[in-house]
Amino acid sequence: MALVLRFVDKDGLIQERFFDMRCVTSTTSLSLKEAVCDILSRHNLDVSNLRGQGYDGASNIRGEWNGLQALFMKDCPYAYYIHCFAHRLQLALVTASREVKPIHKFFEKLTFIVNAVCSSPKRHDESQAAQLKENEYLLEIEEIVPGKGANQIGTVKRATDTRWGSHFSSICSLIRMYEATCFVLKKIAKEATNYSTSGNADSAYNYLKSFDFIFILHLMKEIMGITDVLCQALQLQAQDVVNAMFLVRNTKTLIQQLREDGWDKLLANVRYFCVRHAIEIPDLDDLHSTTRFGRSRLEENQVTIEHYFRVEIFFTTIDKQLQELNSRFSEEAMDLLTLSCALTPKDSYKAFDVDTICTLVDKYYPMDFNDQEKIHLCYQLEQFIVDARKEPCLKNLSTIQELCSCLVATERNKIYFLIDRLLRLIMTLPVSTATTERSFSAMKIIKTRLRNKMGSGFLNDTMTVYIEREISASISSESVIDDFKLVGSRNDLF
Template sequence: MQRLAFRGNNEFENSSNQGNFIELLKVLASCNEEINNVVLKNAPDNLKLISPDIQKDIINAVAFKTTKAIITDMRDDLFSILVDEYQNVLVKEQMEVVIRYVNRFGCVIERFIGVLHVRDTSVASLKKAIESLFSSYGLSISSLRGQGYDGASNMRGEFNRLKSFILKENSCAYYIHCFAHQLQLTRVTVTKRHLSVCSLFNTVTRLCNVIGGSCKHRDMLREKQIEKLIEGIAKGEIKTRQGLNQELALERSGDTRWGSHYGMQINLMHLFSSIINVLEYIGENGRITYELSQVLQRRDQDIVNAINLVKVSKCRLQVIRDDGWESLLLEVLEFCGKYDINIIDMEGAYVARGKSRRRSEEITNLHHYHIELFYFVIDMWF
């Protein structure tokens, strides 16, 4: 249930899930009377030691001790490294490093030892980051006997040059392309050679781009799915239990991400009816000039088709001009009310910022926003 979230989104006492740190602390307290006497509600004064800063300090201390224990278990023996690069949610380049060695019992051990932030994926930055990590734990490139990267296109070829740089310093640090990635890339390539399968994946990719390329569309998909979930639970069609009915998303598949194609298809099946609702909305309201824009971007323009699309676009704009003002005004008023924004009196006199009107030139706010702004912007398209 906890997964990897060390801290909870809501760590207040009335929260159903306060995160790994506090939940584990509560479990320890329930199993050990000595711990229970000095933690959480029973802590002396206000010394609970559960603030976010303290949790981070404890995480760092535990990570350091754990990594040192791994290095000690290696006993200065030879080892290999496995490296991969990715972007985190803040779109920062990061590199994760895993070491592989044989312990004193003759067993092959793989241990994750760190995530490194790199400003870019140039050879110099990657090599510097690895050397910095090695120096932190007393490791040496001279003890390196293997280096493994996935070799995929998203590695941008920089790791190919990185392996060469390391080989220049240590000719025994042999490079091995990840066999799992080789198998994955081979499966995807062979599968897509079938025209129907390739067409399916291309269609689904375009669908992901349409839905996932807009925050508004993603929110709409989420709302539609919640509505259908509540309706299904009320009718008894959907079972409820801890861990069931988790929020799903229409994520893009990746050729180097194992199982992503299968996962995408499964999510598509579960979200299908909600996706149809979103696409219907986009078709009715969100594509006023989209087709015309796409045609005009083509190099081999079809003039006749473009002219027809101009006519269609003008008709759609005319419908908005005739019937769209009331719905737009209502949406703006609801937005202002939701966020406590002052709502102007539409029948009051409009005064331009930094200017004053003479009495004879006085117009209402409604006239300004409806005629001088709404109509004017739409008429510019004509």
Template sequence: MTSPTIQKDLVNCCAVETTRAIINEIGDSLFSILVDKARDNSVKEQMAVVLRFVDKSGQANECFLGMSHVTDTCAQSLKDAIDAMFSTHGLSISNLRGQDYDRASNMSGEFNGLKHLILRENPHAMYVHCFAHQLQLAIVGASCKHVNAFRTSYQANILEKLNTGELIGGSDQFQEMSLACPGDTRWGSHLLTVTCFINMFNAIIDVIENISEDGVHSDQKSSALRQMNNMQDFEFVFSLHFMFEILAITDNISQALQKKDQDIQNAMRLLNLCKYALQNLRENGCDTLFSRVIEFCVDRHILVPNMEDIVVVKGRPRCVAQQVTYFHRFYVDLYCHVIDSILQELNDRFPETTIELFTCISCLSPKDLFAAFDKKKLLRLAKFYRLDFNSEELLLLRSQLDKFLLFVRMDETFFNLNSISCVAQKSVKTRSSCYFPLVYRLLTLALILPVATASVERVFSTMNLIKSDLHNKMGDNWLNDNLVIYMEKAIFKKLENEIRHCFHILHSVKRSITSPDRSLVSFNKADQLERCTNHSASSFSFNIITTAQEISKYPTRVQHLKRESMFTDRPSDASNLRCFQSRLASGTQFRTAFPFATSLIKSIRYY
């Protein structure tokens, strides 16, 4: 087990069996894909693919399929990599019913994006923009775009100075804590940064004041003094607390959207809750916010302007300046404008077709004994998937929907359910999925629609742990095998016997290939050959398996070549193996009969 080759073969067997278990669980059922790309520590573009499907128990699952290195990130290259991965694992793009990416042009472009290329081949693969990403763009993007004072003050210079060697002159209170830099893809990091900034406001001012007095360069001193004056301004403090209020509303929703078991109906309910909370903040939260900001400023000796005084808008000549009060400035121009912009962003990010689709899916909600159940909208939902419901099944679906509604309102098993996923699981448990197969198909289609790409983001986080700076020469196959095992460890732990048997077969095949005199004996067992046929989840294992099939298919040809004295030497050491390989390369008859065996033996190492 200390040999690197043995270790890689063992990890490869674990990854092959784990992936095979996932593929077997999917079978011929429908699924969706979640795709994203990122660079690893060796600056190579890696594309991760996650599958979302409904298992035999009615539970929606998101499983990591694999990672592929792409030479460039254009849409066609990503599509080719997905096709190759599907071909390797025996998946059909015709069974694809959903796709979830970010809003990058190469992923979701209307004309040449990956979304369009897949829809061109399969028009039933509904595209859903990541809900968590939409929330991030709408909340953080709109807020930061309008709250210029806050953004320029704490993002541009403050965080940079506080995380450099200039922190030596800070107070003891500050040295026990640190500011968290907001990340582009870590939604909760913005709330953490704002919270720390509010709690450490006094310490930050002390540090910047020390820099302004003891700085080495005059530019450093003037910059620190300018930033300190900006921070000790009522508008900056108001913007800081206002940002906290907005992010506090969306943080729990953002975390809930990134759960694996989330479905479209719950996601829409959470987004509607977010809209309601923001609207309530606009109508009823202003007085509380003003009171908290004024109290914060008084405690820190920051000047509080009289809200009835006139303020001149900066950037305009005084003779034509707009005469507005401070209250109008903070309430109308900042407070209401930012909230309205966020609400408008949330409403604009769903196209008309997507809204109609989500509205139809919401009719499957089990809340209040299926109070939202609407047969017309559910029939409309079925028409979105004409490949899964023909004209005859649409007629049968009408009667099944009526019977299903009566059934769930009579059976106590379906009382007090909260999500569509619970309905699907109860349907399987009570075997009503067999009584109402078309309704269960609708439930499955609703569940496999992806909600967020959080599962793919977790893959990239794990990738950075595995392929670290100290392991930046790790190969793509080795990285993929480790990721599959780590991400799907719950499945991996159940496959001990299968992995052991796969590893035994793999090495028996290798020994047989390096010792051709024993090849017929090794591959004469029907159970080994049958076992080998089931392993096609990786290219290396696939070559070995195909080699086993070839040698077992042509035993008379091997005997004939042996009689021609092509294999007179037995490769008992490395020199004999090289001699064997050279003879193999010159044997036209053997290369024709055994193309996979030829390529594999040329590349195999003797150990």
């Protein structure tokens, strides 16, 4: 478990520093909390001074009720949890949807189909030739129109677990190249000399031509199309927190609308696709069976095919998406970030609002400002906004960090000390941090198979020197030698 501290230094700059790495034998939330508290206490850091916490996607850490997040909130109610914007949200949403068994099966088959079609240059050429032939036919019947850059020949994209939006791109490419993919799989099933390859290709072809696959294919396209805009926005290096929060709310609203009003449209699109590609459409009023041989479910729990697709797949998958979004972006965190944007100096302090900032302090930082300071803060804000819009050094700023640094540089942090304190509290919120992920990547470089017996203490020290190169570069060899000499002399005294 890697621990990274996010703080504001004396110059008003945000710092993220790798602090420690602990090998935890138990991954329960309580054990993880004890490990973090032990690390902090050894360096005389009080847990009550925490003002923000952020984790990766592990449920035992970020759980709202029983996770590490909740345990720290009990001891320190002002250590607000903010979802790490750098975490791959699209992959987390895919993982959430795969908790529905038919969706998990769909992605497994999707991966196999793409790998089979793109496994060799020969298959790639066959796929493109089939796509070219299909485009010529569609142009002949005037279903598509010619034009510059239109109807280009492409390839089916792989869905990888390390890239943003790759699953969405893979689904869209398969829909676009559906006939070409069917042609290649059918050819592999007939011509493959290996019985395993032939059988797998035949199985994939039959699944590709099933109503189940087509329905989930279009369902995931709709869901991931809605969430893709948010996922792409969150990976930007320069975060616009206000617009990001609007996107989160809009995404939740659109997914909820899809749940309430999207069934008929989705079913119509699936039927049109099935008719176009000669796929058998089942009678939705028939009873759903657990196998293709017609063996129905238990007599008391028989459901129709429409109920199965609508309730057990459509509703359940969308509910998983909403649950994941609500877990990562709680209303409290969204409200906190939205209110904090009132301090943004962009566009000559256009968003700066005294009442909103005072509400932020009253609601989220009541222990960091006493009653008298809250009164003084209101007047400091009024004085500051007049000063900021006149002074050139304060006028052309765009981020909260630039504002905090400017106050320090001009020594106005001594005048507007309450504003400076509030800025530092807001800046500690972990909005977009990837330092922890880089720490784990560094561990793979340092602790290799040849050095797998490296102790935890030595590993942690080595990683600190490797990751925090800026600090280690400022330490001269002579000072290290002098320190070792002092250690020797102290031992002699004892």
